[in-house]
Amino acid sequence: MNALAATRKHIELPDLSPVLERRVTVLGSTGSIGVSTLSVIAHAREIYGPQALPVEALTAQSNIDVLVEQARAIRPKLAVIGDETLFARLKDALAGTGIEIAAGRDAVIAAATRPSETVMVAIMGAAAIEPALAAIERGAIVALANKECVVAAGDVFRRAIARSGAQVIPVDSEHNAIFQVLNGGDAEEVERVTLTASGGPFREWSLAQMRAATPGQAVAHPNWAMGAKISVDSATLMNKGLELIEAYFLFALPPEKLAAIIHPQSVVHCLVSYADGSTLAHLSAPDMRTPIAHALAWPRRITSPSRRLDLAAVGQLTFQAPDHDRFRCLGLALDCLRMGGLAPTILNAANEIAVESFLGSHIGFLDIPRVVEETLNTAQRANAEADSLEGVLACDRRARALAGEICRRTG
Amino acid sequence: MNALAATRKHIELPDLSPVLERRVTVLGSTGSIGVSTLSVIAHAREIYGPQALPVEALTAQSNIDVLVEQARAIRPKLAVIGDETLFARLKDALAGTGIEIAAGRDAVIAAATRPSETVMVAIMGAAAIEPALAAIERGAIVALANKECVVAAGDVFRRAIARSGAQVIPVDSEHNAIFQVLNGGDAEEVERVTLTASGGPFREWSLAQMRAATPGQAVAHPNWAMGAKISVDSATLMNKGLELIEAYFLFALPPEKLAAIIHPQSVVHCLVSYADGSTLAHLSAPDMRTPIAHALAWPRRITSPSRRLDLAAVGQLTFQAPDHDRFRCLGLALDCLRMGGLAPTILNAANEIAVESFLGSHIGFLDIPRVVEETLNTAQRANAEADSLEGVLACDRRARALAGEICRRTG
Numbered sequence: 039m040n041a042l043a044a045t046r047k048h049i050e051l052p053d054l055s056p057v058l059e060r061r062v063t064v065l066g067s068t069g070s071i072g073v074s075t076l077s078v079i080a081h082a083r084e085i086y087g088p089q090a091l092p093v094e095a096l097t098a099q100s101n102i103d104v105l106v107e108q109a110r111a112i113r114p115k116l117a118v119i120g121d122e123t124l125f126a127r128l129k130d131a132l133a134g135t136g137i138e139i140a141a142g143r144d145a146v147i148a149a150a151t152r153p154s155e156t157v158m159v160a161i162m163g164a165a166a167i168e169p170a171l172a173a174i175e176r177g178a179i180v181a182l183a184n185k186e187c188v189v190a191a192g193d194v195f196r197r198a199i200a201r202s203g204a205q206v207i208p209v210d211s212e213h214n215a216i217f218q219v220l221n222g223g224d225a226e227e228v229e230r231v232t233l234t235a236s237g238g239p240f241r242e243w244s245l246a247q248m249r250a251a252t253p254g255q256a257v258a259h260p261n262w263a264m265g266a267k268i269s270v271d272s273a274t275l276m277n278k279g280l281e282l283i284e285a286y287f288l289f290a291l292p293p294e295k296l297a298a299i300i301h302p303q304s305v306v307h308c309l310v311s312y313a314d315g316s317t318l319a320h321l322s323a324p325d326m327r328t329p330i331a332h333a334l335a336w337p338r339r340i341t342s343p344s345r346r347l348d349l350a351a352v353g354q355l356t357f358q359a360p361d362h363d364r365f366r367c368l369g370l371a372l373d374c375l376r377m378g379g380l381a382p383t384i385l386n387a388a389n390e391i392a393v394e395s396f397l398g399s400h401i402g403f404l405d406i407p408r409v410v411e412e413t414l415n416t417a418q419r420a421n422a423e424a425d426s427l428e429g430v431l432a433c434d435r436r437a438r439a440l441a442g443e444i445c446r447r448t449g
Numbered sequence: 450m451n452a453l454a455a456t457r458k459h460i461e462l463p464d465l466s467p468v469l470e471r472r473v474t475v476l477g478s479t480g481s482i483g484v485s486t487l488s489v490i491a492h493a494r495e496i497y498g499p500q501a502l503p504v505e506a507l508t509a510q511s512n513i514d515v516l517v518e519q520a521r522a523i524r525p526k527l528a529v530i531g532d533e534t535l536f537a538r539l540k541d542a543l544a545g546t547g548i549e550i551a552a553g554r555d556a557v558i559a560a561a562t563r564p565s566e567t568v569m570v571a572i573m574g575a576a577a578i579e580p581a582l583a584a585i586e587r588g589a590i591v592a593l594a595n596k597e598c599v600v601a602a603g604d605v606f607r608r609a610i611a612r613s614g615a616q617v618i619p620v621d622s623e624h625n626a627i628f629q630v631l632n633g634g635d636a637e638e639v640e641r642v643t644l645t646a647s648g649g650p651f652r653e654w655s656l657a658q659m660r661a662a663t664p665g666q667a668v669a670h671p672n673w674a675m676g677a678k679i680s681v682d683s684a685t686l687m688n689k690g691l692e693l694i695e696a697y698f699l700f701a702l703p704p705e706k707l708a709a710i711i712h713p714q715s716v717v718h719c720l721v722s723y724a725d726g727s728t729l730a731h732l733s734a735p736d737m738r739t740p741i742a743h744a745l746a747w748p749r750r751i752t753s754p755s756r757r758l759d760l761a762a763v764g765q766l767t768f769q770a771p772d773h774d775r776f777r778c779l780g781l782a783l784d785c786l787r788m789g790g791l792a793p794t795i796l797n798a799a800n801e802i803a804v805e806s807f808l809g810s811h812i813g814f815l816d817i818p819r820v821v822e823e824t825l826n827t828a829q830r831a832n833a834e835a836d837s838l839e840g841v842l843a844c845d846r847r848a849r850a851l852a853g854e855i856c857r858r859t860g
Contacts, residue, residue: 218727218729219729221632224749224750227749227750229757232760299760299761306730309732309760311757311758312750313750313751313752313753314739314742314743314746314750314751314752314753314755315733315734315736315738315739315742315753315755315756315757315758316629316731316732316733316739316740316743316750317731317732317733317758318629318630318729318730318731318732319717319729319730319731319732320727320728320729320730321720321727321728321729321730322726322727322728323726325726327726328725328726328727329727331725331726332725332727335725338635338638339635339638339723339724339725339727340724340725341724341725342724342725342726344725344726345726346640346722346726347722347726347728349643349710349720349768350710350768350769350770352768353767353768353769354765354766354767354768355765355766355767355768356764356765356766357760357761357763357764357765357766358761358764359761
């Protein structure tokens with residue numbers, strides 16, 4: 039048989055030039071997502087040539103050594119350090135490279151307004167809100183690796199996106215997965231969007247065990263290496279709750295169509311079920327370079343250095359319904375999703391404070407949902423303020439102060 | 450908290466009118482796929498109103514009782530019976546209904562040329578080739594539930610589609626799944642398309658056990674109720690081999706990008722892996738009404754009566770690499786895919802004869818790949834003939850005769 043075999047012609051590589059010519063700004067380049075973004079860009083240059091994905095600007099808050107190293111390797115036009123006291127060191131370190139430099143909070147926001155096609159928002163926490171809005175307001179492709187700003191200021195973001203026509207591409211693995219699966223399709227034909235949750239380190243723990251859980255146990259996430267805050271959110275399932283709220287804002291899905299399922303292997307990231315009985319899903323090895331590469335090349339695909347999924351090697355995927363009794367944060371988030379207005383802002387603020395307090399060993403693990411619930415029950419909510427950034431930020435501050443008080447009383 | 454809950458507005462049902470007004474012709478309406486198609490249409494009429502999905506024509510080969518019942522319920526303009534000896538009975542049974550009637554092979558082909566927007570080709574085996582081509586040649590949306598004609602005459606189909614601009618939507622669950630996941634996207638950015646196989650009833654059997662397998666054991670498929678021929682193909686994994694060939698023709702994917710994986714639960718139907726590390730998948734409960742509803746409404750989605758997938762209830766999905774030593778048919782199909790030309794035609798013809806011979810207890814289960822391989826090694830192949838329907842049909846006849854001889858010698 040083999041003597042007769044004729045080789046069929048291979049299909050040529052698609053012309054990716056329009057995508058590869060996009061200038062990229064990376065806000066928060068020295069954090070985990072920022073470092074992965076630069077590795078995707080470096081890989082693209084190896085594969086497609088040194089002109090691929092020119093970098094307009096890199097910004098970092100205080101990690102000057104890594105920023106300098108990145109700037110020398112990736113050659114941005116501009117490097118910004120958020121901490122102004124580090125300006126002189128940055129200047130010295132990049133002298134003679136031709137790279138512009140700047141420092142301070144305003145310089146970080148200004149970096150977002152520079153004329154790049156894509157802005158990767160990899161700054162953590164509420165500090166990302168203003169730079170992300172600056173990029174959205176000028177109509178950029180905004181790769182958003184920050185869920186807090188969508189949860190806290192979702193209505194503000196939605197309005198800004200509607201005004202400018204910016205394209206937001208979520209980089210968070212679950213939301214990037216939903217974005218890929220929906221693929222611009224009609225969300226109205228969707229019956230359900232299910233986000234998967236690993237279940238965290240306490241998936242099989244009893245309530246009594248969880249009551250005594252230490253910060254060290256909570257941050258030991260089984261599948262992903264992440265920061266302490268998000269690891270605790272994963273252990274409480276609040277992370278999934280925040281992601282459901284994020285999905286609500288990003289994809290204009292009604293709350294009753296959003297669900298979560300426990301999937302310990304973290305291989306399937308989302309499931310979108312349609313009216314005809316079809317369910318489309320996104321799977322990958324747990325590697326953030328996959329959603330990053332997707333966001334940088336959308337609507338095309340570039341080759342990434344990500345680990346590839348080998349399902350035969352994985353062997354088994356399991357799924358179970360979440361236990362709302364042991365993981366009360368998920369239910370609190372769903373309540374806030376249904377309430378709308380400023381409830382998600384308060385949820386997010388109270389959770390940040392409660393997690394910080396837990397990480398400092400001031401409150402117990404099971405106190406986290408209690409602090410959040412009490413803050414939600416007590417905080418003033420002028421929901422009309424959810425439409426303005428000032429209103430959201432004021433509510434966020436009030437909720438943090440209140441949650442702090444509750445933590446002190448609890449601890 | 451609940452006192453403050455505000456209900457958000459639900460999103461309105463999308464306007465599906467253009468899709469629901471499509472006229473549908475069902476070729477082979479009394480077989481399993483035909484019956485399911487009519488149940489999807491009946492369900493759509495319940496949900497969207499009695500005008501939804503008007504039926505232009507129904508055809509059946511010989512099952513006149515079911516055809517009459519279907520015609521009275523679904524009210525096609527035309528009902529055709531392939532077996533001419535049944536013409537008078539059809540005429541009597543539908544007298545006074547206003548439904549046109551016809552009989553004979555040519556009338557079945559003529560039904561495909563009637564002006565419906567969609568033609569469901571649910572005729573089994575090579576008998577579907579001419580009616581399917583008639584529908585393709587007039588540029589219809591062709592929902593194709595027949596893999597043999599694509600495998601046997603793939604190049605002929607590809608040329609006819611290119612000429613007329615017909616849209617072929619595969620209904621076979623795996624190919625419908627690929628169609629949905631690729632979603633018109635760029636196949637060039639695809640690294641791999643993986644079809645799942647249940648592994649059939651002999652997934653865990655030893656070679657010695659398989660050698661003694663009876664037809665009754667081979668047709669006992671674990672997940673799907675199917676005809677005897679396709680059940681045996683599932684037991685040999687030839688079904689997956691034929692599907693890989695079908696995918697090659699339907700999606701213009703190079704052979705080296707096509708793969709199969711064993712997945713006993715038959716929940717995941719395909720996996721499409723991209724250059725950036727993303728894998729998109731299609732999942733559903735094993736219910737053919739899902740791909741049928743998809744094909745009837747594409748590119749929109751209508752509500753189907755299909756069973757919905759409940760992953761928490763399924764609990765576990767497993768995957769393993771196929772064993773080419775025990776399931777040699779898969780390797781033979783992959784060889785034919787790489788050879789191209791008339792090799793797939795011969796493979797398909799020899800397999801049909803070998804399976805028939807096995808079902809008649811003339812040859813053993815492990816003789817099936819032997820007969821196919823010997824036919825492939827012996828049959829004359831003028832590959833230039835793969836481009837013409839006559840060439841394909843002549844090759845098919847020669848291969849069947851040759852395989853029949855080999856079976857007699859083997860038995």
